[in-house]
Amino acid sequence: MDLTKFEEDNSKSCRLxxxxxxxxxxxxxxxxxxxxxxxxxxxxxxxxxxFCPISMKKDLENLKVADSKTLSxxxxxxxFAKLSEANSYIGWAIQILSPNSISTSMLQRAKYNLNAxxxxxxxxxxxxxxxxxxxxxxVFVDTVGPAEKYQEKLSKIFPGVDVTVKAKADALFPxxxxxxxxxxxxxxxxxxxWKFIEDLDVDVEYGSGYPNDPKTKEWLAKYMxxxxxxxxxVRFSWSTxxxxxxxxxxxxxxxxxxxxxxxxxxxxxxxxxxxYFARKKSGDTKREPHRYFTERKLETVSSL
Amino acid sequence: xxxxxxKKRDRIESAINVPKRTxxxxxxxxxxxxxxxxxxxxxxxxxxxxxxxxxxxxxRYHSWFIGQSVQHDGRLLFxxxxxPVFLLLPYFSKFxxxxxxxxxxxxxxxxxxxxxIQLLKCSQTLQCLSHVTEKKEVGSQLFYxxxxxxxxxxxxxxxxxxxxxxxxxxxCVGDAxxxxxxxxxxxxxxxxxxxxxxxxHGLVSEYISExxxxxxxxxxxxxxxxxxxxxxxxxxxxxxxxNPVEAGEDYTKFNNDDHKKKPTKKMTPAQKALxxxxxxxMKTLSAFFSxxxxx
Numbered sequence: 001m002d003l004t005k006f007e008e009d010n011s012k013s014c015r016l017x018x019x020x021x022x023x024x025x026x027x028x029x030x031x032x033x034x035x036x037x038x039x040x041x042x043x044x045x046x047x048x049x050x051f052c053p054i055s056m057k058k059d060l061e062n063l064k065v066a067d068s069k070t071l072s073x074x075x076x077x078x079x080f081a082k083l084s085e086a087n088s089y090i091g092w093a094i095q096i097l098s099p100n101s102i103s104t105s106m107l108q109r110a111k112y113n114l115n116a117x118x119x120x121x122x123x124x125x126x127x128x129x130x131x132x133x134x135x136x137x138x139v140f141v142d143t144v145g146p147a148e149k150y151q152e153k154l155s156k157i158f159p160g161v162d163v164t165v166k167a168k169a170d171a172l173f174p175x176x177x178x179x180x181x182x183x184x185x186x187x188x189x190x191x192x193x194w195k196f197i198e199d200l201d202v203d204v205e206y207g208s209g210y211p212n213d214p215k216t217k218e219w220l221a222k223y224m225x226x227x228x229x230x231x232x233x234v235r236f237s238w239s240t241x242x243x244x245x246x247x248x249x250x251x252x253x254x255x256x257x258x259x260x261x262x263x264x265x266x267x268x269x270x271x272x273x274x275x276y277f278a279r280k281k282s283g284d285t286k287r288e289p290h291r292y293f294t295e296r297k298l299e300t301v302s303s304l
Numbered sequence: 305x306x307x308x309x310x311k312k313r314d315r316i317e318s319a320i321n322v323p324k325r326t327x328x329x330x331x332x333x334x335x336x337x338x339x340x341x342x343x344x345x346x347x348x349x350x351x352x353x354x355x356x357x358x359x360x361x362x363x364r365y366h367s368w369f370i371g372q373s374v375q376h377d378g379r380l381l382f383x384x385x386x387x388p389v390f391l392l393l394p395y396f397s398k399f400x401x402x403x404x405x406x407x408x409x410x411x412x413x414x415x416x417x418x419x420x421i422q423l424l425k426c427s428q429t430l431q432c433l434s435h436v437t438e439k440k441e442v443g444s445q446l447f448y449x450x451x452x453x454x455x456x457x458x459x460x461x462x463x464x465x466x467x468x469x470x471x472x473x474x475x476c477v478g479d480a481x482x483x484x485x486x487x488x489x490x491x492x493x494x495x496x497x498x499x500x501x502x503x504x505h506g507l508v509s510e511y512i513s514e515x516x517x518x519x520x521x522x523x524x525x526x527x528x529x530x531x532x533x534x535x536x537x538x539x540x541x542x543x544x545x546x547n548p549v550e551a552g553e554d555y556t557k558f559n560n561d562d563h564k565k566k567p568t569k570k571m572t573p574a575q576k577a578l579x580x581x582x583x584x585x586m587k588t589l590s591a592f593f594s595x596x597x598x599x
Binding site: 227253254255287289290291292293296297298299300301302303304 | 332334337339340342343344345357358359360361362363364365374381382475503506507509510514
């Protein structure tokens with residue numbers, strides 16, 4: 001797995017893929033989707049797909065791929081090597097969603113939540129396989145959110161493909177296990193050798209990256225900058241990161257903040273509807289600044 | 305103007321704190337604002353040749369990154385040239401009521417803002433005073449007296465110049481708010497000359513007292529905008545007169561004879577029955593919809 005494409009610019013999301021086996025373009029195939037790194041506050045979330053001809057499912061099973069969570073890192077690497085060797089009939093593709101792209105999606109004005117990101121990424125990868133000419137007949141997905149709804153959504157988008165969405169699909173279907181191995185291996189490698197584009201002197205003792213890992217907590221507490229917060233390695237949208245920033249960093253106000261933003265200000269300055277119908281008090285002749293200045297937000301200065 | 309670096313800021317602060325400097329360095333002055341009477345900041349340029357007012361662009365949720373530091377307020381300061389006569393006018397118009405010719409040193413006196421005397425150093429100032437005052441020379445000394453007519457003539461020229469500037473810089477002066485970046489297929493012709501004049505009057509009024517602003521409005525022959533309250537309908541309900549309420553255009557009037565002769569309407573049997581019912585203690589239907597009286 002060559003990660004240089006992602007490492008060149010790890011602030012963006014990136015797709016990596018194996019070559020498409022010829023046999024997949026001519027025979028009916030099954031495809032598995034799984035993700036790695038959904039929960040951590042650090043590092044990317046990786047989505048993986050793996051596909052092979054339906055007729056060769058047995059061969060895939062013989063590789064003894066299993067749910068990536070039950071395997072050690074070494075075992076996963078070995079299995080990924082096996083999958084790569086079997087490139088005559090097994091293909092894979094991954095989408096690395098950088099922590100920065102997760103943060104910016106979830107924190108932008110029009111909020112884009114993690115489930116929507118997950119769904120769209122999965123859909124994008126299936127579409128990629130179809131675009132590459134893979135003869136997809138079956139798709140197996142580990143669920144995100146309610147399985148039935150997700151299955152309905154995917155079936156609608158990919159008519160003619162038999163979509164199965166199930167919780168714990170990674171343990172039930174070898175092709176999903178294989179996808180989970182691809183995703184997990186990619187995430188492990190990316191996290192291990194994360195290149196901080198910020199000019200920072202940070203140590204790499206950040207543990208697993210999960211919010212409840214004491215090492216991760218310690219690292220987050222240690223490397224918080226009062227103005228900028230964190231390097232792009234951290235998902236700012238995670239409540240773990242946010243609560244530390246709220247309590248320790250310099251407060252930053254955005255005009256779409258719920259509590260202290262424009263909305264709240266509008267509420268405070270907002271006149272009651274009734275006041276528009278009431279008689280204006282005459283005699284209140286304090287001259288307002290001319291609209292030329294108010295429209296341009298210009299004020300007189302009384303001191304520097 | 306680029307944001308102030310810390311070095312420049314120090315210089316400004318020192319300029320404020322230490323008023324006595326060699327006379328040819330620019331100095332900041334705290335002066336009485338001619339419109340609001342509040343303290344505001346001005347800059348007297350080096351050699352005291354020109355006066356600048358200080359305006360700040362200040363919008364919520366802005367900050368600066370300056371070099372390696374953060375400035376929490378995103379203000380952008382502008383120093384723009386202004387006519388010093390605006391700043392002196394309040395003093396002259398105040399003494400003008402006495403109608404006496406006086407030397408400037410006796411007119412431009414302000415305990416709250418002693419810096420105002422500095423304005424007289426500005427060579428431009430004394431020349432321009434002739435626009436708003438009459439001058440008398442007794443011996444070697446000059447005496448001035450405020451002249452309202454001259455002032456209004458001078459202000460009208462300011463307004464005219466402002467109108468020109470408004471037109472040149474394509475500033476939207478109409479009632480409706482329009483985006484300056486929105487390009488219309490038709491050239492809008494609905495902006496009247498009066499809108500420009502009124503807008504310019506408003507701008508010039510930012511630099512003069514309220515009384516003068518009203519006088520200028522009359523001088524420009526602009527009708528005062530009718531007060532919004534007068535346009536509003538009376539808030540109290542119209543008193544019912546004994547006469548029946550008639551619509552303004554009531555075509556049934558022409559059938560009046562017929563209309564008047566009509567006997568009281570016949571009641572339906574149900575209504576007749578209802579009329580006989582003892583209604584004491586019953587609420588009218590409308591009572592259920594009226595606001596509840598507080599207990």
